[in-house]
Amino acid sequence: MMRKFLLTIFLLGAFVAATPAQSKADQTIANARDEFFDIKNRSIEMERMKREAYKLKFSENFTLKFPEIKEDFERIQKINDELLKLTAAKTSLNNSTVSKFVSEINRRAVRLRSNLFPAEPERKKEAKNKQPISVESKDVRTLLAVLDESINSFVHSSLFQNINLVNMADSLKAQKDLEAIINASSTIEAKTKNAG
Numbered sequence: 001m002m003r004k005f006l007l008t009i010f011l012l013g014a015f016v017a018a019t020p021a022q023s024k025a026d027q028t029i030a031n032a033r034d035e036f037f038d039i040k041n042r043s044i045e046m047e048r049m050k051r052e053a054y055k056l057k058f059s060e061n062f063t064l065k066f067p068e069i070k071e072d073f074e075r076i077q078k079i080n081d082e083l084l085k086l087t088a089a090k091t092s093l094n095n096s097t098v099s100k101f102v103s104e105i106n107r108r109a110v111r112l113r114s115n116l117f118p119a120e121p122e123r124k125k126e127a128k129n130k131q132p133i134s135v136e137s138k139d140v141r142t143l144l145a146v147l148d149e150s151i152n153s154f155v156h157s158s159l160f161q162n163i164n165l166v167n168m169a170d171s172l173k174a175q176k177d178l179e180a181i182i183n184a185s186s187t188i189e190a191k192t193k194n195a196g
Contacts, residue, residue, distance in 0.1 A: 068111065069116065072112045072115075076109060076112075076151060076181070077151065079104055080105070080147070080148055080151045082101060083098065087144050087145075093140055095192040096192070098144070098188065099188075099192040102147070102185040102189045102192070103189050105185045106181075109178055109182045109185065110182055112178060116178070117175050140188060143188045147181065147185060147188060150177055150180035150184055153173075153180075154177035157170060157173060157174040158173075159171055
């Protein structure tokens with residue numbers, strides 16, 4: 001009987017000793033979970049603040065740069081119309097005139113890109129290292145048609161329909177169209193300079 005009594009006391013002592021250890025483990029898990037969610041919530045809040053700051057910066061930048069953006073936007077379309085008149089004529093293209101026009105389109109498109117889509121440092125480095133597309137297989141008229149298509153796609157982008165309601169897909173598409181304008185105009189400028 002004494003044995004049973006000692007065994008019961010021993011088991012009771014072991015149970016009592018295990019209970020604080022178990023609650024200590026539970027407490028450690030709960031603390032780790034709370035810390036994880038605290039870090040996650042702070043991370044989400046920091047990301048939200050970053051987006052808000054970017055929106056404010058973009059809004060202020062857009063307001064200040066609007067006259068420049070408007071001028072470039074309209075001038076690219078006018079120059080494109082002049083280029084279309086040149087390509088519609090059955091006479092051969094004057095390479096120096098085409099080069100002058102596409103050079104201005106390129107300059108204005110680059111400025112539009114910096115005003116509409118402020119670049120992160122990596123993208124600036126990528127853009128600097130980007131070479132014009134290969135021009136051997138395409139004639140200038142074909143390249144001008146590609147440029148015209150890129151300009152029309154950019155100009156008619158949903159991004160410009162309602163500036164207060166911009167979604168990411170519209171913004172990315174407009175950005176790609178603007179990159180296509182920059183690349184096509186660089187390519188045509190290189191080809192016309194080499195030709196004449």
